[in-house]
Amino acid sequence: MEDKKAETGLQTNRALLREVPLFAGMDERELTKLAGIAHERQYPKGAVLFFSDEPGDALFVIKDGSVKIYLLAGDGREKTLAIFGKGDFFGEMALLDEGPRSAIAETLEETHLLVVDKANFTRLLESTPRMALKIIRVLTERLRQANAQLEGLAFTDVRTRVAGTLKRLAAEHGVAAEGGVRIGIRLTHQQLANLAGTSRETVTRILCELQDEGELAMDGKYIILKG
Numbered sequence: 207m208e209d210k211k212a213e214t215g216l217q218t219n220r221a222l223l224r225e226v227p228l229f230a231g232m233d234e235r236e237l238t239k240l241a242g243i244a245h246e247r248q249y250p251k252g253a254v255l256f257f258s259d260e261p262g263d264a265l266f267v268i269k270d271g272s273v274k275i276y277l278l279a280g281d282g283r284e285k286t287l288a289i290f291g292k293g294d295f296f297g298e299m300a301l302l303d304e305g306p307r308s309a310i311a312e313t314l315e316e317t318h319l320l321v322v323d324k325a326n327f328t329r330l331l332e333s334t335p336r337m338a339l340k341i342i343r344v345l346t347e348r349l350r351q352a353n354a355q356l357e358g359l360a361f362t363d364v365r366t367r368v369a370g371t372l373k374r375l376a377a378e379h380g381v382a383a384e385g386g387v388r389i390g391i392r393l394t395h396q397q398l399a400n401l402a403g404t405s406r407e408t409v410t411r412i413l414c415e416l417q418d419e420g421e422l423a424m425d426g427k428y429i430i431l432k433g
């Protein structure tokens with residue numbers, strides 16, 4: 207009975223891993239091995255997975271749910287660096303450069319994660335060059351995103367920044383909806399402000415303006431960007 211349960215779990219994890227861009231292209235043998243070494247963990251909304259400056263001992267892959275990656279200033283202000291959803295991975299930096307965690311990771315909703323410990327991750331990277339190349343590609347994309355965020359903060363007005371943040375969220379977490387794209391993650395105005403680098407009040411004002419101008423609509427707590 208237990209064996210059967212374990213086998214079903216292994217198959218589910220293997221099916222999920224196959225859909226993760228990082229592991230796409232691995233053959234069945236490699237996927238089975240990976241599914242066997244990845245542990246599943248479930249967290250409630252608002253769980254801090256790790257703080258910045260802690261040593262890192264694992265890589266996380268999101269099976270279901272979403273995770274916010276952010277920095278916290280001494281006075282309590284927050285800067286969100288990224289929001290990750292199903293199929294994304296995080297926590298690779300501390301494993302790759304052996305430095306501390308570079309940011310805080312917190313769940314935005316109930317979230318299921320697959321956790322690969324450091325030793326297994328290192329072994330996987332060494333034995334699967336394709337995966338190493340993929341990690342480099344994703345890191346490069348994230349560096350581009352970080353540059354775009356810096357560019358926004360340095361050179362762009364706040365309205366353009368908020369609109370750009372919505373576009374990015376729609377590209378990363380969008381689902382087709384009537385008349386546009388629905389951002390598939392529910393974010394508060396404060397969370398949007400932390401992403402765009404502005405205040406909650408400013409985000410509320412800009413969202414109202416964009417709504418009045420027909421650029422966006424609300425579907426309950428979800429935002430629809432009009433196409």
Ligand code: CMP
Pocket residue numbers: 262275287288295296297298299300301306307308309310311348351352
């Ligand atoms: P690590 O430093 O181990 O822990 C925090 C994680 O957040 C980091 O690995 C990356 O996976 C992720 N991360 C840190 N900075 C960024 C960023 N600018 N954009 C996207 N992800 C990031």
